Amino acid sequence: MPDPGSAMLLPLARGLELAAALSLFGTLVGALVVVPPGAAGPALRRQLVRLLRASLAASLAGAALWLPLQAVAITGAATFADLVAQSGLVATSTHFGTGLAARSALLLAAVAMAGRLESRRRLAVATLLAGIGLALQARLGHAAAADGALLPAAVALHVLAAGAWLGGLAPLGLALRALPIPLAARLLRRFSLVGGGAILVLAGSAVLxxxxxxxxxxxxxxxxxxxxxxxxxxxxTLLLAIAALNRLLLTPRIGSRNGRRALVVSIAIETLVGLAVVAVAVALATSPPAVHEVPLWPFAERPDLSRLDDPYIGRHVWRIAAFAAVLLAGIASLLWRRTRLLGPALAVATLWLLPLPNLRLLAMPAHPTSYQHSQTGYTASSIARGLDLVKRHCTDACFRPKDDPTDLTPYGLWQRGDGDLYWWLAEVFDRIGHSPFAYGTIAELEPRQRWQLIDYFRARAAGTAVAEAGAWPFPVLAPDMPLRCGERRLDLDALRGRPVHIAFRAGAAPGRLPPLPAGLDYVIVVVSRTEGPPPSAETSCLVSLPDVWTAYAAASGLDEEGLDGADLLVDANGWLRLRRLPGGGIAAAPETAAPGLASWDQAAATVATQPFAAGDVGGHGH
Structure with a gap:
C-alpha cells in the first residue's frame, strides 16, 4: 500500500511532466508556424531556445519522479531496493513505463534536432518527433486499457491540440514583446489560425x-x-473567452499606448488558466472513469424527452430552439466589427419579446439512483438467485394462490428504468408497499442482491403477463445464459443479430422439435435438465443448468414441470416474442400476434424478419 506522501506527489509529478511536454511541443509549433526562423531575430531565438530547453528539463524531471511514484502505486514497494527493482520492471514491462521512456527519448531527440531554431527543415522534423512523443499520452492513462483504437486516437489528438494552443502561448508572449508591432500583429493572425484549428480538434476529441x-x-x-x-x-470556456477578448478587442489596439502590454498580460493570464486546466486534466487521469463508478444523481428532476411527439410539448421545444438560435446569433455578431454593438442589442431585445418555454415539460422526477444500471445483466442465474432471496426472506403470505405479494405485476416493473426501480424497491415498496418481506429487509441487502431481486421480480411479472393475456403486452428480454455450441462456449447475448429458437426438453435427447420454415437464420438452443452430448449441428447449442430452467419458467408463466416441451422464439435483438406450449398453443408478443399470424410458421417468419427495435424496451436498461 503506497504511503499518503507518494500518493500526493504522484499527481504533481504527472502534471509537471505533462505541462512541460505541452510547452515543448507548443514552442516548436510556434517556432515553425507562428514565428518562423526568418521572422525571429537572434535575441528572440535565444529566448525560445531557453524556453525549449527549460521545458525539456522539466519534462525529464517530471518523468524521473513520476516513474518511481507510479511503481510504488502499482507494486507497493516499501524499501529503496524494492523501489529500484520495481521501477525498472515497470519501465520495461508495462505500457506506462515503455510509453513514458519513449516520450522522454523523443522529446530529447526533438530538442537536439531543433538546435538553435535556425533551420526550418530541422524544426519540422523536431516538431514531428515532439508530436509523436506527446501523442504517447494515450499509453499513459485510461486510454491504454481501451479495447479499440478510438479512445487512444481521441486522447492523442486532444493533447496535440492542447499543446499547439496552450503550449504556444508562452512563445507567443515572448514574440509580442520582442518584435515590431506590424510583425507582431501578423504573428497574432497566424496564431489565431493555429488556435482556432486546435479548438475544433479539442472539442471533437473531447466528445469522443x-x-x-x-x-x-x-x-x-x-x-x-x-x-x-x-x-x-x-x-x-474561460480560455475561449480570454482568447476572444484578445482577438476581438486587444489585438486591434496593439499599436495604441499600452496596447501591447495589455495583450501580453492577457496572454499571461490565459497561460495561467491553461495550467489550471492541465491540473484538472491530471486529476481526471488519476480518477476512475465515470463509466466505472456508481452515479448518484444530485437533482430532484432529470431530462425527459419521451413526449416530444405531443403537439403541446412540441411548441415549447420550438421555443427553446428559437431562444438558442437568437442567443447564438447574438454571440456570432461579436465576430464582426460592424455588428458588435447592434447584434447583441437586437438579440437581447428579441429574447425579451419571445415567449418563455416551459422547461419543466421536458423533465421528470428523479432519484439519486435514477442513472444507475443493473450489475447483473438480467441473467438466468441472477433471476434464480433472486428467487432464492425471496424464499429466504419471505413472510407466510408469500406464494398464495391469490394476492401473492411476490408477484409485482401491478407496479409496472418493465416500464420503470433500472435506477428508478432500484430506488423504489428499497425506499417505497420495502417500507410502505405490499412487500413480501419484513419491513426494511430489502434496504439491508447488498446492492447486487437488490439487483437480483429486481431481475426475479421482472421475470415473474413477465410470466404473469403472458399467462394471463396469452401474450407479452410489453417487450421482455430473454434472460442471458451460458451455452455450449459445439466446441464453443458462448452466452445467449453473443447470438444477437440472429433469431433464436429455445426448446425446453427435460431429457438428454431433445427428440423431434417443431420445424421452422426454410430460409430463416435461426439458432436452435436446447435447454435440458440432463447433461447430454454437445449438439453436432452448427446452428445448435445446448444448456443443462438448473438456473436456466428456473429463470425461464418464471419468465414464461409456467411452472418448472410445465416448461418441459415448450418452445420460445427470441428475435435478433434479444426480445422474447413467442411462446409455444407443449400442446401446441401459441402465445406471442402483440406485434407477432397480428391477424393472420396465428400459426407457428407465420409467427416464426415474423419474429425472424421483424425484430423489435431497441427503443421498444421502455424504461428497462439492460
Whole structure:
C-alpha cells in the first residue's frame, strides 16, 4: 500500500511532466508556424531556445519522479531496493513505463534536432518527433486499457491540440514583446489560425472521450469524474473567452499606448488558466472513469424527452430552439466589427419579446439512483438467485394462490428504468408497499442482491403477463445464459443479430422439435435438465443448468414441470416474442400476434424478419 506522501506527489509529478511536454511541443509549433526562423531575430531565438530547453528539463524531471511514484502505486514497494527493482520492471514491462521512456527519448531527440531554431527543415522534423512523443499520452492513462483504437486516437489528438494552443502561448508572449508591432500583429493572425484549428480538434476529441469514459448524464453530474470534466469544460470556456477578448478587442489596439502590454498580460493570464486546466486534466487521469463508478444523481428532476411527439410539448421545444438560435446569433455578431454593438442589442431585445418555454415539460422526477444500471445483466442465474432471496426472506403470505405479494405485476416493473426501480424497491415498496418481506429487509441487502431481486421480480411479472393475456403486452428480454455450441462456449447475448429458437426438453435427447420454415437464420438452443452430448449441428447449442430452467419458467408463466416441451422464439435483438406450449398453443408478443399470424410458421417468419427495435424496451436498461 503506497504511503499518503507518494500518493500526493504522484499527481504533481504527472502534471509537471505533462505541462512541460505541452510547452515543448507548443514552442516548436510556434517556432515553425507562428514565428518562423526568418521572422525571429537572434535575441528572440535565444529566448525560445531557453524556453525549449527549460521545458525539456522539466519534462525529464517530471518523468524521473513520476516513474518511481507510479511503481510504488502499482507494486507497493516499501524499501529503496524494492523501489529500484520495481521501477525498472515497470519501465520495461508495462505500457506506462515503455510509453513514458519513449516520450522522454523523443522529446530529447526533438530538442537536439531543433538546435538553435535556425533551420526550418530541422524544426519540422523536431516538431514531428515532439508530436509523436506527446501523442504517447494515450499509453499513459485510461486510454491504454481501451479495447479499440478510438479512445487512444481521441486522447492523442486532444493533447496535440492542447499543446499547439496552450503550449504556444508562452512563445507567443515572448514574440509580442520582442518584435515590431506590424510583425507582431501578423504573428497574432497566424496564431489565431493555429488556435482556432486546435479548438475544433479539442472539442471533437473531447466528445469522443466523453462517450467512452463518462457515458450518460448520470456520469456527468453524479460522479467525481464527471464533476472534474465539467470543471475542465468551464476552464476551457474561460480560455475561449480570454482568447476572444484578445482577438476581438486587444489585438486591434496593439499599436495604441499600452496596447501591447495589455495583450501580453492577457496572454499571461490565459497561460495561467491553461495550467489550471492541465491540473484538472491530471486529476481526471488519476480518477476512475465515470463509466466505472456508481452515479448518484444530485437533482430532484432529470431530462425527459419521451413526449416530444405531443403537439403541446412540441411548441415549447420550438421555443427553446428559437431562444438558442437568437442567443447564438447574438454571440456570432461579436465576430464582426460592424455588428458588435447592434447584434447583441437586437438579440437581447428579441429574447425579451419571445415567449418563455416551459422547461419543466421536458423533465421528470428523479432519484439519486435514477442513472444507475443493473450489475447483473438480467441473467438466468441472477433471476434464480433472486428467487432464492425471496424464499429466504419471505413472510407466510408469500406464494398464495391469490394476492401473492411476490408477484409485482401491478407496479409496472418493465416500464420503470433500472435506477428508478432500484430506488423504489428499497425506499417505497420495502417500507410502505405490499412487500413480501419484513419491513426494511430489502434496504439491508447488498446492492447486487437488490439487483437480483429486481431481475426475479421482472421475470415473474413477465410470466404473469403472458399467462394471463396469452401474450407479452410489453417487450421482455430473454434472460442471458451460458451455452455450449459445439466446441464453443458462448452466452445467449453473443447470438444477437440472429433469431433464436429455445426448446425446453427435460431429457438428454431433445427428440423431434417443431420445424421452422426454410430460409430463416435461426439458432436452435436446447435447454435440458440432463447433461447430454454437445449438439453436432452448427446452428445448435445446448444448456443443462438448473438456473436456466428456473429463470425461464418464471419468465414464461409456467411452472418448472410445465416448461418441459415448450418452445420460445427470441428475435435478433434479444426480445422474447413467442411462446409455444407443449400442446401446441401459441402465445406471442402483440406485434407477432397480428391477424393472420396465428400459426407457428407465420409467427416464426415474423419474429425472424421483424425484430423489435431497441427503443421498444421502455424504461428497462439492460
Amino acid at each position: 472521450q466523453s462517450r467512452e469514459l463518462i457515458g450518460d448524464l448520470g456520469g456527468w453530474f453524479g460522479t467525481r469524474y464527471g464533476g472534474l470534466a465539467l470543471a475542465k469544460i468551464g476552464g476551457l
